[in-house]
Every structure is written in C-alpha cells, then in structure tokens.
Amino acid sequence: MKPMQNKIDTIKNTFIADLVAAATLEALEAIRIKYLGKSKGETTLLLKELQSLSLDDKKHYGPLLNQLKHYQESELENKYKILNSEIKNETDLTIPGTPRPVGHLHPTSVVIREMNEFFRYHGFSIGEGPEIENADYNFRRLNLPEGHPATDLQDTLFIKEPDILLRTHTSSVETRILSAYHDKLPLRVVVPGKCYRNETGNATNNSFFYQYQGFVVDKGITIQHLKDVLTKFHQFLFGKDVVLRFRYKYYPEVSPGMGVDMQCQFCKGVGCGVCKYRGYIEVLGSGMIHYNTLLACGIDPDIYTGFAWGMGLDRLVMSKFGITDIRKLYSGDIVYL
Ligand SMILES: [Zn+2]
Known part of the structure; x- marks a missing residue:
C-alpha cells in the first residue's frame, strides 16, 4: 500500500522541480513526455499499475492518480502560456503596449x-x-x-x-x-x-x-x-x-x-x-x-x-x-x- 503513495509523492515533487527549471518550449515538451507520454510516461505507468492492485487500493488510489494527471496537465498548460508570451515579447521589444482606457470624473x-x-x-x-x-x-x-x-x-x-x-x-x-x-x-x-x-x-x-x-x-x-x-x-x-x-x-x-x-x-x-x-x-x-x-x-x-x-x-x-x-x-x- 505504501509504495504507491511514495511513488505519487515522488512524481509530484520531481514534476514541480522539472517545471520550475523549464525555460523553453522544448524543455516543456520533454517534461510532458516524461510524465504523461503514452507508453513510458511515469504517471501513465502508475495508472497502468493500478490495474494490478486490489479493489480497495484501486478505489483509494484511482482518484489520487487522476488528480495528479489533471494537475500536471493544467500546470503544463499554464507554463506553456507563460513561455509562449515571453517568447513573443522577446521577438520585438519595440511593440507598444496596449493602452488602457483611463476614466475621469463626471x-x-x-x-x-x-x-x-x-x-x-x-x-x-x-x-x-x-x-x-x-x-x-x-x-x-x-x-x-x-x-x-x-x-x-x-x-x-x-x-x-x-x-x-x-x-x-x-x-x-x-x-x-x-x-x-x-x-x-x-x-x-x-x-x-x-x-x-x-x-x-x-x-x-x-x-x-x-x-x-x-x-x-x-x-x-x-x-x-x-x-x-x-x-x-x-x-x-x-x-x-x-x-x-x-x-x-x-x-x-x-x-x-x-x-x-x-x-x-x-x-x-x-x-x-x-x-x-x-x-x-x-x-x-x-x-x-x-x-x-x-x-x-x-x-x-x-x-x-x-x-x-x-x-x-x-x-x-x-x-x-x-x-x-x-x-x-x-x-x-x-x-x-
Ligand atoms: Zn446675453
């Protein structure tokens, strides 16, 4: 029972560390494959491992693993947006910002x-x-x-x-x-x-x-x-x-x-x-x-x-x-x- 929990915790920690370190879109794609890749992704493998567990363990770890998967997907997407906008900004720093409409008193x-x-x-x-x-x-x-x-x-x-x-x-x-x-x-x-x-x-x-x-x-x-x-x-x-x-x-x-x-x-x-x-x-x-x-x-x-x-x-x-x-x-x- 314990090993599964340990594995989930480890994956979560390494995933966060990897994500923080990622500075390019390529690095981000590598992280996606590392954890969520179809055949060898670490999270994917754990999900497969779930099949071999007892019914009670399945009930316990199934939702936890799904949560982990969704968490990784959404974090990857957020980081993708950040990196993508940084890359766009880097291409031309002279593009003027979008002016915000300023209000005034009636x-x-x-x-x-x-x-x-x-x-x-x-x-x-x-x-x-x-x-x-x-x-x-x-x-x-x-x-x-x-x-x-x-x-x-x-x-x-x-x-x-x-x-x-x-x-x-x-x-x-x-x-x-x-x-x-x-x-x-x-x-x-x-x-x-x-x-x-x-x-x-x-x-x-x-x-x-x-x-x-x-x-x-x-x-x-x-x-x-x-x-x-x-x-x-x-x-x-x-x-x-x-x-x-x-x-x-x-x-x-x-x-x-x-x-x-x-x-x-x-x-x-x-x-x-x-x-x-x-x-x-x-x-x-x-x-x-x-x-x-x-x-x-x-x-x-x-x-x-x-x-x-x-x-x-x-x-x-x-x-x-x-x-x-x-x-x-x-x-x-x-x-x-
Ligand atoms: Zn008059």
Missing part, C-alpha cells in the same frame, strides 16, 4: 468638487441627506403646510402618498441638519445633491437634476451676509468682473426671498440669444430663512437668524463644458462624459 462631480473647495475654505461643512424623504422635512418644516398653494409649484414624485416622496429640492437636507443640530449653532453648511420632479424630459429640463444648497444660521446674520457670500462665490466661479442683480422674489421657505440674476457673459447685459434678450440670466433663489422654518427645526428665531440659497447645477455644468442637452449628463454616453 462633469457634475468636477463642478461640485470645485464649489465644495471654495466653501470649505470659507468654513462651511459639506452636508448630505436621503433622496427618499418624508413630507415633513421636504415641505412642512419649510413653511409649507399641507394644502399650501406653493406645494403646487413642485410636481412631486411620491413613493407612497401623501408622506413618502423623492425630495424635490435639497432644502430637505437643510431642515434635517437644522433639526438635528439646533443646539449646536452656529452652522454653515453646503449640500450638493440630486432632486426629483415630475417633469417631461427635454433639452433643458429633466425629471431629476442636481442642486447646490447652502445655509448659515447664527446670531446677527443679515441679508447683507447673504449678498456678500453669493457675490464672492460668483466671482470665484466666473471671474472678478461678474455682475449680479438682486431682486425681491417670493419663496415660501424664506422671508424676504431674493432672486439672483447674473449679467449675461456673452453680451454683457446688452441682450442676446443665450439670455433671451434679457441681458441677465437667473442663477439662484435665496433669502432669509423663514421664522416658521427656524421654529419648526427647534431654533429660537428671536435669537438666531440665517440665510439659505439653492441653485440648479446642471445648467452651470452644461455652460462650463459646452454640453447642449441636459439628458447627456445622465445618459452614460462616454463620448460626452
């Missing part, structure tokens, strides 16, 4: 990172929140009670009516953070994120899009702070000579609300096709956080005030990268991305 990610860097430098934290939101954070705490006419401004996509929905703006993260950290003021936070609305897709609108939200809550915050932050930020994005126009605009979650327009970069305010002959392009909505919103988030509005703004990111990304159709940003078309 245009939206590039812009978000740039903006985050600006705000981080100015002491803001980067916040995030869930895309599936409840009506409380998305509407109620933003001074939009149930049935408020302003909720009609937003065609909401509901997961489960009337409470579970896809957030319609990043303001939902503002109320979440204000509620969670109402006792850790002051707060300065920006929130880049995806939002959803029930819209038919075309070149400039999509059912999902990116917003960049920001808010500050502290003692003594005024609308002048808001104007200053927005001016510095637009100078950072578009250059020192950027011209902004601030005007009153109604948004339910802020009071007073402020719309911000940027002078058209193409016509410098004269009027052209890009700005639809208005001279200015609306870039964001903002304002002082509403008394009721602060109250709903557990903050005393008689002590603290704050401002917030929200801007669409997609049009910014499109103008920066010369992309003409918003859907390209979400299509996975790598020619664009």
Whole structure:
C-alpha cells in the first residue's frame, strides 16, 4: 500500500522541480513526455499499475492518480502560456503596449468638487441627506403646510402618498441638519445633491437634476451676509468682473426671498440669444430663512437668524463644458462624459 503513495509523492515533487527549471518550449515538451507520454510516461505507468492492485487500493488510489494527471496537465498548460508570451515579447521589444482606457470624473462631480473647495475654505461643512424623504422635512418644516398653494409649484414624485416622496429640492437636507443640530449653532453648511420632479424630459429640463444648497444660521446674520457670500462665490466661479442683480422674489421657505440674476457673459447685459434678450440670466433663489422654518427645526428665531440659497447645477455644468442637452449628463454616453 505504501509504495504507491511514495511513488505519487515522488512524481509530484520531481514534476514541480522539472517545471520550475523549464525555460523553453522544448524543455516543456520533454517534461510532458516524461510524465504523461503514452507508453513510458511515469504517471501513465502508475495508472497502468493500478490495474494490478486490489479493489480497495484501486478505489483509494484511482482518484489520487487522476488528480495528479489533471494537475500536471493544467500546470503544463499554464507554463506553456507563460513561455509562449515571453517568447513573443522577446521577438520585438519595440511593440507598444496596449493602452488602457483611463476614466475621469463626471462633469457634475468636477463642478461640485470645485464649489465644495471654495466653501470649505470659507468654513462651511459639506452636508448630505436621503433622496427618499418624508413630507415633513421636504415641505412642512419649510413653511409649507399641507394644502399650501406653493406645494403646487413642485410636481412631486411620491413613493407612497401623501408622506413618502423623492425630495424635490435639497432644502430637505437643510431642515434635517437644522433639526438635528439646533443646539449646536452656529452652522454653515453646503449640500450638493440630486432632486426629483415630475417633469417631461427635454433639452433643458429633466425629471431629476442636481442642486447646490447652502445655509448659515447664527446670531446677527443679515441679508447683507447673504449678498456678500453669493457675490464672492460668483466671482470665484466666473471671474472678478461678474455682475449680479438682486431682486425681491417670493419663496415660501424664506422671508424676504431674493432672486439672483447674473449679467449675461456673452453680451454683457446688452441682450442676446443665450439670455433671451434679457441681458441677465437667473442663477439662484435665496433669502432669509423663514421664522416658521427656524421654529419648526427647534431654533429660537428671536435669537438666531440665517440665510439659505439653492441653485440648479446642471445648467452651470452644461455652460462650463459646452454640453447642449441636459439628458447627456445622465445618459452614460462616454463620448460626452
Ligand atoms: Zn446675453
């Protein structure tokens, strides 16, 4: 019984040693013949020897010998592949390697990172929140009670009516953070994120899009702070000579609300096709956080005030990268991305 096991072990050891030493395809072929040759191969002979063993020994050694044979076959094949590719490489070292395609960041990610860097430098934290939101954070705490006419401004996509929905703006993260950290003021936070609305897709609108939200809550915050932050930020994005126009605009979650327009970069305010002959392009909505919103988030509005703004990111990304159709940003078309 023992001799057979010894023979298997010996063959295995010498085979490995032979294989490691083999440096040419010829040497490899010699090894194949030495072990697996049809008439005199060492493994082949052992397999033949199996016939003369007792039934019990056959049952025991049969599978072991087959395993050995398959092991040798696959090791020989692996080594063949290695030697073959080495030989090919040796023939012409000047053949250039196959270039690997290198990925890069999505245009939206590039812009978000740039903006985050600006705000981080100015002491803001980067916040995030869930895309599936409840009506409380998305509407109620933003001074939009149930049935408020302003909720009609937003065609909401509901997961489960009337409470579970896809957030319609990043303001939902503002109320979440204000509620969670109402006792850790002051707060300065920006929130880049995806939002959803029930819209038919075309070149400039999509059912999902990116917003960049920001808010500050502290003692003594005024609308002048808001104007200053927005001016510095637009100078950072578009250059020192950027011209902004601030005007009153109604948004339910802020009071007073402020719309911000940027002078058209193409016509410098004269009027052209890009700005639809208005001279200015609306870039964001903002304002002082509403008394009721602060109250709903557990903050005393008689002590603290704050401002917030929200801007669409997609049009910014499109103008920066010369992309003409918003859907390209979400299509996975790598020619664009
Ligand atoms: Zn223009």
